[in-house]
Amino acid sequence: MTRPEIWxxxxxxxxxxxxxxxxxxxxxxxxxxxxxxxxxxxxxxTQRDARAGNRQLTDVLARSEAAAVAVVIEDAPHPGAGIAxxxxxxxxxxxxxxxxxxRPELVWMLDDDVRLGHVAWTGAWLEERPLHCHLAFLLQxxxxxxxxxxxxxxxxxxxxxxxxxxxxxxLADLEASLHAMFGAPPDAPWCAPAIALERLGARxxxxxxxxxxxxxAWQREVLWxxxxxxxxxxxxxxxxxxxxxxxxxGAAFSRPILAEAVRFGALTDRPPPRGANAVFFDVExxxxxAYPSLTIAGIETRRGDMIGTELLAxxxxxxxxxxxxxxxxxxxxxxxPTRDALADSLVADTLGAWLARRLDPHVxxxxxxAFLRERLARLHEVARxxxxxxxxxxxxxTEAPPWAPALDAxxxxxxxxxxxxxxxxDGRLPRELVETMRVVEERDDLATAARLAxxxxx
Numbered sequence: 001m002t003r004p005e006i007w008x009x010x011x012x013x014x015x016x017x018x019x020x021x022x023x024x025x026x027x028x029x030x031x032x033x034x035x036x037x038x039x040x041x042x043x044x045x046t047q048r049d050a051r052a053g054n055r056q057l058t059d060v061l062a063r064s065e066a067a068a069v070a071v072v073i074e075d076a077p078h079p080g081a082g083i084a085x086x087x088x089x090x091x092x093x094x095x096x097x098x099x100x101x102x103r104p105e106l107v108w109m110l111d112d113d114v115r116l117g118h119v120a121w122t123g124a125w126l127e128e129r130p131l132h133c134h135l136a137f138l139l140q141x142x143x144x145x146x147x148x149x150x151x152x153x154x155x156x157x158x159x160x161x162x163x164x165x166x167x168x169x170x171l172a173d174l175e176a177s178l179h180a181m182f183g184a185p186p187d188a189p190w191c192a193p194a195i196a197l198e199r200l201g202a203r204x205x206x207x208x209x210x211x212x213x214x215x216x217a218w219q220r221e222v223l224w225x226x227x228x229x230x231x232x233x234x235x236x237x238x239x240x241x242x243x244x245x246x247x248x249x250g251a252a253f254s255r256p257i258l259a260e261a262v263r264f265g266a267l268t269d270r271p272p273p274r275g276a277n278a279v280f281f282d283v284e285x286x287x288x289x290a291y292p293s294l295t296i297a298g299i300e301t302r303r304g305d306m307i308g309t310e311l312l313a314x315x316x317x318x319x320x321x322x323x324x325x326x327x328x329x330x331x332x333x334x335x336x337p338t339r340d341a342l343a344d345s346l347v348a349d350t351l352g353a354w355l356a357r358r359l360d361p362h363v364x365x366x367x368x369x370a371f372l373r374e375r376l377a378r379l380h381e382v383a384r385x386x387x388x389x390x391x392x393x394x395x396x397x398t399e400a401p402p403w404a405p406a407l408d409a410x411x412x413x414x415x416x417x418x419x420x421x422x423x424x425x426d427g428r429l430p431r432e433l434v435e436t437m438r439v440v441e442e443r444d445d446l447a448t449a450a451r452l453a454x455x456x457x458x
Contacts, residue, residue, distance in 0.1 A: 003036040003068055004139055005104035009094055011042040011076070011086040012112040015331055016053025023057055025116035027069055029135040036068040038104070040097065042089045044076040051075075072097065082348070084293035084304030088454060095287055105142055107286050110326065111160075111276040117327040118259035119157045119252075121197065125226040128157075128327070131261045137324065141265065142281050149282040149318040150289075152271030152309060155328035156259040159206040160276045162302075162345040163250040163337055167421055168208045168382045170247045171389045172218035173254035174410070177240060178396055180223055186234035186403045196222045206255040208382055209349075211374040218385055222254050238405050245409040248336040248416050263323025270362070271309060271321030276328060278305065285317045290454040292359075296351055297436045299344050303352030308454075310360050339420040343433055346422055350375055350437050372441060376434060383423030390414045390424070 008026055012019045023039060030037035039061070045051050058071045076089055087109070094107060118131045141151065159166055181190075199220045204210035208217045224240045231239065240254075247253050280286035289312050291304035313319040337345075350372075357363045357371050393414050397407045423429040 003034055005038070005102065006030070006035045006135060006138075007038045007040060007094065007097070007104045007107045009040045009042070009090045009107060009109045010112050011044050011090055012050075012054060013044045013080070013086075014047045014050040015112050015334075016045075016050045016057070017333075018113045018329070018331055019054060020057050021115055022110065022112060023061065023071075026135075027061065029116055029133050030069060032133050033135045033139060035105075035135055035139070036070075038070045038072065038097075040090070040093050041071065041073040042076055042086060042093055043073055044079055044081060044086050044089075046080040082293065082300035083302055084291040084300060084454075087291040087304060087308075091287060091289065091291075094283070098283065098287075103283050105281075106138055107280040107283055108138070109278045109280070109286075111328070113330055114155065114276060114326040114328050118325060119256050119327060120259050120261075121225075124191070125229055125231075126256065126258075127228065131259060132264065134324075134326065137264065138279055145267070145281075147318055148267075148320060149280070149285045150309070150312065150320070151267075151279040151281070151324065152319065152321045153277035153279065153324040153326065154257070154272050154322075155276050156257045156325045158250055158252045158328045158330045159255070159257060160328055161207055161209075161250075162342075162349045163248060164342045164346050164382075164421060165207050165209045165349065166250065166253075166255070167247070167417055168385045168389075169206065169217035169222075169255060170253045171386065171393065171414075171417065172221045173223065174240075174244060174247075175389055175393055175396065176221035177224040177254065178237075178393075181233050181237045181240075182396075182399060182401055182404070184233045186232060186237075186401070188233050190224075190226055190231045190233045190236035192223055192225045196225065200225075200255060200258065206252070206257060209375065209378055211371065211378055216378065216381055216385070217255075218382075218389075224254055225256075234403060241405055241407065241409060244413055246330075246332050247413050248420075249332065249334055250330045251332070257325075257328075259325045259327075260323050265322060265324070267320040267322050269320065271319055277324070277326050278309075279324075282317070285312060288312060288315070288317070292355070292454050293352070294355065296439060297347065299347050299351070301352040301355055302345075302348045303356045304454075306352075306356045307359050310356070310362075314361065336416055337420065339422070342420050343422050343430075346379070347433070347436055350379075351440060354440055372437065376429065376437065379429045380423070383421065383429050384427045386417050386421050386424040387427040390418050 058073050061071045116134045199222050290308040292307050293301045293304045357368045418424050
């Protein structure tokens with residue numbers, strides 16, 4: 001019996017450990033399904049140790065007993081390039097391999113910091129485990145939906161957004177949870193109220209910068225959700241404080257995206273707005289997919305995946321979304337981002353979102369015109385809130401009960417947020433950052449340039 005051919009395309013950037021974990025998941029699932037797996041790696045790493053670690057992965061898989069696994073690793077021409085540039089390089093790598101090999105059943109584009117697992121709510125606590133075999137699901141989907149060209153999946157766990165897009169909501173949840181925990185007996189059972197799950201299920205609940213909601217995410221706090229089993233208040237507090245140091249790294253903390261098995265196979269006309277999990281059943285569509293971006297004030301815009309998918313659908317491809325998800329887990333050992341890094345990612349994401357709305361025919365002209373103004377207003381709100389909640393958290397630390405663990409990690413995060421979140425120190429977004437983002441206002445020529453970039457259809 002012929003093995004189904006599956007290609008998985010990944011850009012890795014200084015996260016050799018994450019790439020290794022993903023590769024192990026893929027090899028295990030390929031063995032389960034009897035698939036022949038080819039792992040195509042675009043090494044965008046800037047650190048020598050990371051590049052060496054990625055080469056070790058290639059050697060390990062080459063010597064493994066999994067004879068149906070192949071690894072192709074190539075250095076990115078410009079290490080450290082942005083997301084759109086990396087996606088274009090992945091596409092070029094796929095095109096080159098197609099010139100010499102038969103077409104696979106599917107090409108799956110993934111980020112290097114995902115795993116083939118899920119985070120789900122058991123009814124009493126959060127649990128991390130695979131809810132199905134991803135490769136088996138995709139092969140079955142290909143067989144039952146022969147006209148499907150592209151599936152845009154989701155992620156669960158950590159949110160696939162810039163770190164600065166989640167700080168306010170996490171600090172709000174931290175404050176609310178500390179108040180509740182400090183006021184409860186340490187040996188009392190810690191149970192998340194129903195309203196926490198309800199709020200977690202709201203649209204963009206994890207995203208502070210969303211302009212879809214009238215109220216900011218931080219105005220609807222979510223109390224700490226226990227992980228792994230029943231807990232006392234003291235145990236839940238210790239668990240939360242151990243995780244708080246990862247908030248600056250973009251960890252889900254109090255607001256993980258939950259996987260819902262009932263939504264895995266439910267196809268929708270409008271795919272999710274963010275990348276990290278795209279499956280091409282028609283490989284030609286993978287080669288046609290553009291990843292437009294612009295460099296403004298020296299910063300390359302994000303959201304190229306989102307823009308390109310809209311353009312591909314507009315060109316006639318059958319593009320669908322679903323709740324099919326992978327587990328997004330940001331590395332917990334990475335250094336906390338600097339103030340400049342947060343500002344750059346904020347500009348890249350905001351201007352990328354602006355471009356996406358300019359090029360999306362489903363977005364009303366009034367919404368396009370109002371987006372940048374509304375986003376800047378939301379950013380000012382975030383800055384003010386971070387300034388306010390940081391002061392309250394410092395005062396709250398002085399009220400900790402005797403049985404509480406040390407709060408040093410929490411206070412370090414508060415200091416980092418005040419120093420590095422744009423505008424937090426003054427409670428208002430810096431003027432130069434506002435001017436940088438406003439450079440695109442009324443610039444339809446920039447939107448046109450983005451549409452034409454990377455060979456996108458006009």
